[in-house]
Amino acid sequence: xxxxxxxxxxxxxDCFKKVGMKEVDAKIITETMLVAxxxxxxxxxxxRLPIYIERxxxxxxxxxxVIKSVKESTSLTLMDGDYGAGQVVAKSAMLxxxxxxxxxxxxxxIVKNGNHFGIAGYYSHLATKENMIGLxxxxxxxxxxxxxxxxxxxxxxxxxxxxxxxNKRNPLVLDxxxxxxxxxxxxxxxxxxxxxxxxxGVDENGQTTNNPSEVVNGGFLSPVGGPKGFGLALLTEVLxxxxxxxxxxxxxxxxxxxxxxxxxxxxxxALDTSFFMEKEDYEQRMNMLSSFVKDSxxxxxxxxxxxxGELEFKREKENEIKGVPIDENxxxxxxxxxxxxxxxxxx
Amino acid sequence: xxxxxxxxxxxxxDCFKKVGMKEVDAKIITETMLVAxxxxxxxxxxxRLPIYIERxxxxxxxxxxVIKSVKESTSLTLMDGDYGAGQVVAKSAMLxxxxxxxxxxxxxxIVKNGNHFGIAGYYSHLATKENMIGLxxxxxxxxxxxxxxxxxxxxxxxxxxxxxxxNKRNPLVLDxxxxxxxxxxxxxxxxxxxxxxxxxGVDENGQTTNNPSEVVNGGFLSPVGGPKGFGLALLTEVLxxxxxxxxxxxxxxxxxxxxxxxxxxxxxxALDTSFFMEKEDYEQRMNMLSSFVKDSxxxxxxxxxxxxGELEFKREKENEIKGVPIDENxxxxxxxxxxxxxxxxxx
Numbered sequence: 001x002x003x004x005x006x007x008x009x010x011x012x013x014d015c016f017k018k019v020g021m022k023e024v025d026a027k028i029i030t031e032t033m034l035v036a037x038x039x040x041x042x043x044x045x046x047x048r049l050p051i052y053i054e055r056x057x058x059x060x061x062x063x064x065x066v067i068k069s070v071k072e073s074t075s076l077t078l079m080d081g082d083y084g085a086g087q088v089v090a091k092s093a094m095l096x097x098x099x100x101x102x103x104x105x106x107x108x109x110i111v112k113n114g115n116h117f118g119i120a121g122y123y124s125h126l127a128t129k130e131n132m133i134g135l136x137x138x139x140x141x142x143x144x145x146x147x148x149x150x151x152x153x154x155x156x157x158x159x160x161x162x163x164x165x166x167n168k169r170n171p172l173v174l175d176x177x178x179x180x181x182x183x184x185x186x187x188x189x190x191x192x193x194x195x196x197x198x199x200x201g202v203d204e205n206g207q208t209t210n211n212p213s214e215v216v217n218g219g220f221l222s223p224v225g226g227p228k229g230f231g232l233a234l235l236t237e238v239l240x241x242x243x244x245x246x247x248x249x250x251x252x253x254x255x256x257x258x259x260x261x262x263x264x265x266x267x268x269x270a271l272d273t274s275f276f277m278e279k280e281d282y283e284q285r286m287n288m289l290s291s292f293v294k295d296s297x298x299x300x301x302x303x304x305x306x307x308x309g310e311l312e313f314k315r316e317k318e319n320e321i322k323g324v325p326i327d328e329n330x331x332x333x334x335x336x337x338x339x340x341x342x343x344x345x346x347x
Numbered sequence: 348x349x350x351x352x353x354x355x356x357x358x359x360x361d362c363f364k365k366v367g368m369k370e371v372d373a374k375i376i377t378e379t380m381l382v383a384x385x386x387x388x389x390x391x392x393x394x395r396l397p398i399y400i401e402r403x404x405x406x407x408x409x410x411x412x413v414i415k416s417v418k419e420s421t422s423l424t425l426m427d428g429d430y431g432a433g434q435v436v437a438k439s440a441m442l443x444x445x446x447x448x449x450x451x452x453x454x455x456x457i458v459k460n461g462n463h464f465g466i467a468g469y470y471s472h473l474a475t476k477e478n479m480i481g482l483x484x485x486x487x488x489x490x491x492x493x494x495x496x497x498x499x500x501x502x503x504x505x506x507x508x509x510x511x512x513x514n515k516r517n518p519l520v521l522d523x524x525x526x527x528x529x530x531x532x533x534x535x536x537x538x539x540x541x542x543x544x545x546x547x548g549v550d551e552n553g554q555t556t557n558n559p560s561e562v563v564n565g566g567f568l569s570p571v572g573g574p575k576g577f578g579l580a581l582l583t584e585v586l587x588x589x590x591x592x593x594x595x596x597x598x599x600x601x602x603x604x605x606x607x608x609x610x611x612x613x614x615x616x617a618l619d620t621s622f623f624m625e626k627e628d629y630e631q632r633m634n635m636l637s638s639f640v641k642d643s644x645x646x647x648x649x650x651x652x653x654x655x656g657e658l659e660f661k662r663e664k665e666n667e668i669k670g671v672p673i674d675e676n677x678x679x680x681x682x683x684x685x686x687x688x689x690x691x692x693x694x
Contacts, residue, residue: 073622243629271590293501298497
């Protein structure tokens with residue numbers, strides 16, 4: 001089903017306000033979920049509203065967080081998110097990096113004591129609006145084993161890199177998790193009775209399986225490209241949780257366990273393209289790179305080759321007309337949430 | 348065969364000097380090839396000596412390069428490598444980033460007009476010796492098609508991230524190319540008459556193939572993880588060749604074509620761990636992360652789980668005792684090189 005943007009946004013903001021969040025912060029979280037559903041990244045859309053509310057009620061997400069800089073040099077900042085909502089902390093961090101990059105060409109903010117921040121692409125995209133390249137990384141609770149392992153030791157950490165593009169093109173926005181595929185894809189295969197290819201996941205003993213149920217029931221997601229993805233996950237963990245002083249790897253409590261607060265960390269970098277060249281030169285070079293991809297020879301049956309984020313922006317544009325696409329089960333969860341919070345459900 | 352380090356190093360340095368390179372620069376290139384062969388990354392070992400010499404003779408690698416900073420802020424530098432040897436330019440860039448990071452916690456040097464720099468892990472590793480995290484990226488001539496494409500549009504750009512480790516452990520050194528596997532692996536499968544799994548490469552029409560010969564003869568390597576690796580390759584291209592003002596994507600001439608000089612670009616970042624915490628705290632956190640991986644439950648038949656770079660350091664240590672492992676065909680090429688350069692071949 002498709003819901004009017006104003007309606008679902010208002011509802012989401014009402015829910016957050018009901019549990020004590022400031023309207024300005026509620027708007028930020030709501031916007032990231034909205035953008036996620038518009039772009040078709042439903043795993044990070046309004047499906048997350050109930051768990052965020054639940055964690056606020058438990059006191060694990062601090063609605064009165066005072067986000068502050070712990071240490072600062074010219075381009076570099078270590079920030080403490082004070083256990084605030086991930087989206088609020090992460091946006092604040094990227095805006096800090098952008099501010100630094102305006103002055104010094106480069107800004108890097110590393111943050112501890114955040115929470116789940118939604119889609120990484122939201123933050124890297126912020127940089128592109130200032131003609132900057134953005135890089136956003138978060139760590140996440142451990143989900144994947146080491147290569148050859150049979151125990152969760154590393155998150156499928158999200159990594160996003162975005163670069164401004166012009167000539168009527170969207171910015172390039174790569175937004176990926178470091179697992180080979182999302183758990184959702186494996187759940188779909190299970191539902192359909194399909195097998196899954198080697199490399200998507202392993203069973204509870206850490207052995208390769210083509211049976212999606214064995215991954216879902218006690219098994220594990222596998223890193224993208226085996227040792228390459230595992231290495232990237234481990235080194236992004238160093239760049240976030242280890243270096244920030246926050247939780248990392250197995251020390252991160254699970255979000256849905258609802259037992260403890262998390263200290264999630266981010267790495268937010270902004271690099272000003274205008275430090276390097278005139279805007280026109282950058283535009284021309286990006287246009288050339290984009291055209292190499294778009295105009296390249298295609299394999300038989302392939303009509304179009306896509307730039308990173310291109311399909312998501314296309315979906316976003318379509319959905320902005322049709323309304324926010326919400327799964328019926330999610331809608332039902334939201335209805336229940338409205339009831340339990342005694343917030344009006346005006347749909 | 349295994350050759351004494353001093354002998355092969357001396358020979359390599361003699362060759363470079365014979366074509367006009369300064370000894371100090373010849374030593375740097377030689378060291379990167381030596382380390383590559385020691386670590387078992389033979390594709391970037393002394394096998395490359397003849398092509399480097401050839402490109403110097405053609406004037407494509409400038410032995411009199413004056414590497415200079417084009418623009419500088421506190422943490423950020425745009426550097427011009429003046430078409431010098433990749434290893435000399437790249438090392439100079441990483442040392443510049445390290446110097447900046449000592450002062451500001453963070454250093455990023457983006458370089459144009461370099462050449463092929465050997466193993467990326469050599470440069471990120473330099474940072475770890477100063478208790479810093481290092482990130483080294485280079486672009487490379489186009490080798491891979493877009494997803495669904497049948498034409499080379501992007502390099503299998505090397506990416507290395509390294510972090511200091513302690514407690515008698517080696518630093519974590521992730522050193523990877525953004526193709527799913529190296530061409531060498533496909534050549535080995537071809538030789539053995541084996542099939543290759545989906546995802547390693549495509550044929551000349553861009554279609555998935557399990558026949559290694561179809562990849563080797565007119566086909567293409569595939570990016571690691573499909574759209575994820577393709578996206579990373581494209582965005583690392585932006586972070587190197589596009590933003591530096593150097594060559595990028597299809598505008599990079601091939602190294603072995605010997606027709607034109609290349610302007611290869613690098614992204615060299617150093618991040619000082621001491622900006623964030625006491626050395627002891629960092630050590631303790633890294634030890635915990637490393638132990639999570641090393642001590643994790645194993646899949647049946649798996650004896651050990653490895654940290655990024657661990658196997659390479661193990662090989663390096665073994666080979667330092669046995670001597671530099673050189674393939675006989677490579678040795679023969681070196682002998683021919685000695686003849687053509689009239690350099691003594693004292694093996």
